[in-house]
Amino acid sequence: MAPPFLDANIILRHLLGDHPEHSPRATAYLERVEQGEIQVRTADTVIFEVVFTLQRQYHQPKAKIREAILPLIELPGIILPGKRRFRKVFDLYVDLNLSFADAYHAVLMQQNKLNQIVTFDKGFDRVPEIERVEP
Numbered sequence: 001m002a003p004p005f006l007d008a009n010i011i012l013r014h015l016l017g018d019h020p021e022h023s024p025r026a027t028a029y030l031e032r033v034e035q036g037e038i039q040v041r042t043a044d045t046v047i048f049e050v051v052f053t054l055q056r057q058y059h060q061p062k063a064k065i066r067e068a069i070l071p072l073i074e075l076p077g078i079i080l081p082g083k084r085r086f087r088k089v090f091d092l093y094v095d096l097n098l099s100f101a102d103a104y105h106a107v108l109m110q111q112n113k114l115n116q117i118v119t120f121d122k123g124f125d126r127v128p129e130i131e132r133v134e135p
Contacts, residue, residue, distance in 0.1 A: 012050055047073060092107065
């Protein structure tokens with residue numbers, strides 16, 4: 001049987017502890033993942049949703065978001081397509097103050113040996129390995 005897909009709300013309820021019924025259940029489930037009892041699959045977009053929700057709705061600082069999410073997604077029991085790129089993504093997100101999407105795109109570009117981006121977004125000027133080009 002294939003591992004089940006892990007939705008963002010399970011991660012959010014676990015991290016926030018804000019629901020009297022769902023939060024303890026989410027935490028117990030993720031503890032099983034941590035202990036190696038079960039595996040789950042998730043998507044890069046789920047991580048985007050968690051980051052977006054924590055930042056926009058709960059006003060969490062970027063560094064705190066990184067500290068909360070990285071140890072979780074690095075668990076061996078979490079199968080995530082972009083798993084190996086997220087440490088660098090979070091570093092750019094926090095250290096260069098990029099949006100999470102821009103940090104992800106910068107890392108994706110680096111992994112694909114791309115060094116130019118066509119954009120009006122001046123945030124990319126803060127990424128040393130990338131040259132921003134306007135159309």
